[in-house]
Ligand SMILES: Nc1ncnc2c1ncn2[C@@H]1O[C@H](COP(=O)(O)OP(=O)(O)OP(=O)(O)O)[C@@H](O)[C@H]1O
C-alpha cells in the first residue's frame with residue numbers, strides 16, 4: 001500500500017494511448033485524492049496506432065496537438081501509459097537486499113532466466129511483498145520490461161507535439177496505483193478478490209486483485225474491433241457505420257436472438273441471422289478466453305474465488321455487457337464508473353470507464 005503522502009505533486013497530462021482512441025486527462029495528485037481539471041478522448045482511426053507501434057506518426061501528432069488546442073489543455077508534463085504484447089511482466093522472488101542493490105540483482109536474475117537481450121529493454125520494478133521463507137527474508141517483486149525502441153518512439157512523438165514526457169507507464173501498473181490509492185482512503189470495495197477487465201478495441205486486459213493487492217495480469221488480443229469486423233464483412237458497410245450500429249445494439253438482445261436460432265434449425269440463413277451468429281460466437285470466444293484467465297487463478301488454490309468483476313474501457317459501454325458477464329461467469333459484474341477519491345472540476349463522470357488507465361497514470365509514487 002502506498003504511504004500516506006500529502007506532499008503536493010505537480011499537475012500532469014496523463015495520456016492513455018490505445019488502438020482505437022487516445023484519452024487525455026489533466027490533473028493532479030493531492031495526497032490520496034486526484035483532482036481532475038479536464039479530460040478528452042479522440043478517435044484515431046485504423047492504421048494510426050496498434051500494439052505499441054506508431055504506424056502513422058504525422059496523423060498521431062496532429063490528432064494530439066488538435067486535441068490539446070481544442071480542449072485548452074495547459075499542462076506540458078506528460079505521463080503516458082500504453083499496453084502492448086511486447087511489454088514483459090514477471091513476478092519474481094528475490095532475496096531481500098538493500099534498496100540500492102535491488103536493481104542489480106533483478107538485472108542479473110533477468111539475464112539468467114528470461115530469454116531477452118536485457119540491453120534492449122527499460123526495466124522497472126515494484127516490491128509487492130516482503131516475506132520470510134525458510135528463515136530468509138525475501139521480496140516478491142513485479143518486473144516490467146518495455147522495449148527501448150517503444151519508449152523512444154513514444155518519447156519522440158510527445159516531443160514533436162511540444163510536450164515534455166516525464167513518465168512512461170503500462171496500464172496494469174496505472175490500475176494498480178488507482179486501486180491502492182482508493183483503498184488507502186477505504187473508499188473502494190477493497191474487501192474481496194476482484195477481476196478488473198479493460199475491454200478495449202484490440203485488447204482485453206485482465207488484472208486480478210486480492211483486496212487492493214495486485215496478483216497478476218493477462219492480455220487477450222481481442223476486443224470491440226471483432227464486432228466491427230463482423231458487421232463490415234456481413235453487411236458490407238463502412239467501418240464507421242458498423243461501429244455506430246454496434247453501439248446501438250444490446251448484447252443481451254443478440255444473445256436472445258442467438259438462442260432462438262439455435263433452437264430453430266430451420267431459421268433462414270439470411271444476413272441478419274449470420275450477423276447474430278457471428279457476433280455471438282465472437283463474444284463467446286472472448287468470454288471463454290476470459291474464463292481461462294479466471295480459472296488459472298481459481299485453480300491455484302481451493303480458497304481462490306473471484307467475488308467481483310469490474311469492467312472499463314470502451315467495450316464496457318456495450319449495452320448490457322455486465323448482465324451478460326454476470327450470467328456467463330456467475331460473478332457480480334459492474335461497470336467501473338465510480339471512483340470516490342477523484343474530484344472532478346467538471347462533474348460529468350459518465351465517461352469515467354474510458355479514462356481509468358489515464359486516471360491511474362496521474363498517480364506517481
Ligand atoms: N457504446 C458502446 N457500445 C459498444 N462498444 C463501444 C461503445 N463505445 C465504445 N465502444 C467500443 O470500445 C472500443 C474502444 O475502446 P477503448 O477506447 O477502450 O479502446 P483502446 O484503448 O483505444 O484500444 P486498445 O486498448 O484495445 O488498444 C471500440 O471498439 C469502440 O467501438
Ligand SMILES: [Mg+2]
Pocket residue numbers: 017018019198200201313
Ligand atoms: Mg485501451
